[in-house]
Amino acid sequence: MSTVKNVMEVFKVLEKSNCRLCGEKTCMAFAGAVFKGTRRIAECPRLSPEMVAAFASGGEESVDELQRELEKMKAAVVALSFDEAAARIGGEASGDLLRFKILGKPFAIRKDGTFVTDLHVLPWVIVPVLHYVLNCRGQALSGSWVSYRELPGGKEKYALFQRRGEEVLRQLADNYPDFFDDVLHMFDGKEVEQHFQADISVVLRPLPLLPVMICYRKAEEGMASSLNVFFDDSAGDNLGADVLFSLVTGIVRMLEKLAVHHGF
Ligand code: SF4
Structure with missing residues (x-):
C-alpha cells in the first residue's frame, strides 16, 4: 500500500488535463481528495491500470519507473x-x-x-x-482457440486472470441483459457459432492480430453462469501472457466504467 507524503505526489501521477471525468473540477482537487483519503486513485478514469497498480504498490518510485518504461517505449x-x-x-x-x-x-x-x-x-x-x-512477432492466426491457462506462462497467472478478467465480465453479463448486444455494437464485435458449450460466443478484436473470444453460459437451475475468455493460440508468440493480461484486464476495466456510465 502506498504511503503518500503530500498532495503533489498524487498530482504528479495525474494527466493534468482537468477533464472532470472523475467528478472533480480539477486534477489538483482530485489529488487533494486522494491525499485526504476520500477518493481512490483508481477513480481517475484517465489512469492506466499499470499506473494505478504502480501507485498503490510503491508510490512515487514505482510510478516513476513505469513512466520511464513508457518513455523508453515511445522513444x-x-x-x-x-x-x-x-x-x-x-x-x-x-x-x-x-x-x-x-x-x-x-x-x-x-x-x-x-x-x-x-x-x-x-x-x-x-x-x-x-x-x-x-x-508483436507477426505470427499468422491459427484459428485454434485456447484459454489463458494454456498460453506459455499463463498457468502461473491464471487465477488472477480469472479474478480480474473473466469473473468481472461474468458479473457484467449477468447483471446487464444487453451487455453483449452493446459490446458487439460499440466495438465492432462478431457473434460467432457457439463454442465450448456456451449460450453466446462473441469475438472482439482488441488488436489486429489478437482476436479474443468471450464465451458465456447463462445460469440454469442449480448451476451458476460461467464466462471464459479464449485467445488464438498464436497470441502467446505474438504478445506473451503478461502483456495479454494487461490488455484484457484493461479492457475489462473500461467495460466496467462504460457499464456504469451507460447503465448497460
Ligand atoms: S479524471 Fe483524472 S485527469 Fe480528469 S480531472 Fe479527474 S483527476 Fe484529472
Whole structure:
C-alpha cells in the first residue's frame, strides 16, 4: 500500500488535463481528495491500470519507473520503421502515421511517438498497445482457440486472470441483459457459432492480430453462469501472457466504467 507524503505526489501521477471525468473540477482537487483519503486513485478514469497498480504498490518510485518504461517505449516507436511494423502487426503505414484498429476503432501513432485517436479506451491499454507495436512477432492466426491457462506462462497467472478478467465480465453479463448486444455494437464485435458449450460466443478484436473470444453460459437451475475468455493460440508468440493480461484486464476495466456510465 502506498504511503503518500503530500498532495503533489498524487498530482504528479495525474494527466493534468482537468477533464472532470472523475467528478472533480480539477486534477489538483482530485489529488487533494486522494491525499485526504476520500477518493481512490483508481477513480481517475484517465489512469492506466499499470499506473494505478504502480501507485498503490510503491508510490512515487514505482510510478516513476513505469513512466520511464513508457518513455523508453515511445522513444523506440520513434526509431521504428513504420513500413516494417505495419506489415508485421496488421496495420498500414501512411506518411508519418502507423495506422491500425483497436477494438474496431481507427488508431494511429505519429513518428514523434504521440497518438491520433478519440478512443476512451486508450489510457487503459496504452502499455500493451505499445508492446504490441514494438514486439508483436507477426505470427499468422491459427484459428485454434485456447484459454489463458494454456498460453506459455499463463498457468502461473491464471487465477488472477480469472479474478480480474473473466469473473468481472461474468458479473457484467449477468447483471446487464444487453451487455453483449452493446459490446458487439460499440466495438465492432462478431457473434460467432457457439463454442465450448456456451449460450453466446462473441469475438472482439482488441488488436489486429489478437482476436479474443468471450464465451458465456447463462445460469440454469442449480448451476451458476460461467464466462471464459479464449485467445488464438498464436497470441502467446505474438504478445506473451503478461502483456495479454494487461490488455484484457484493461479492457475489462473500461467495460466496467462504460457499464456504469451507460447503465448497460
Ligand atoms: S479524471 Fe483524472 S485527469 Fe480528469 S480531472 Fe479527474 S483527476 Fe484529472
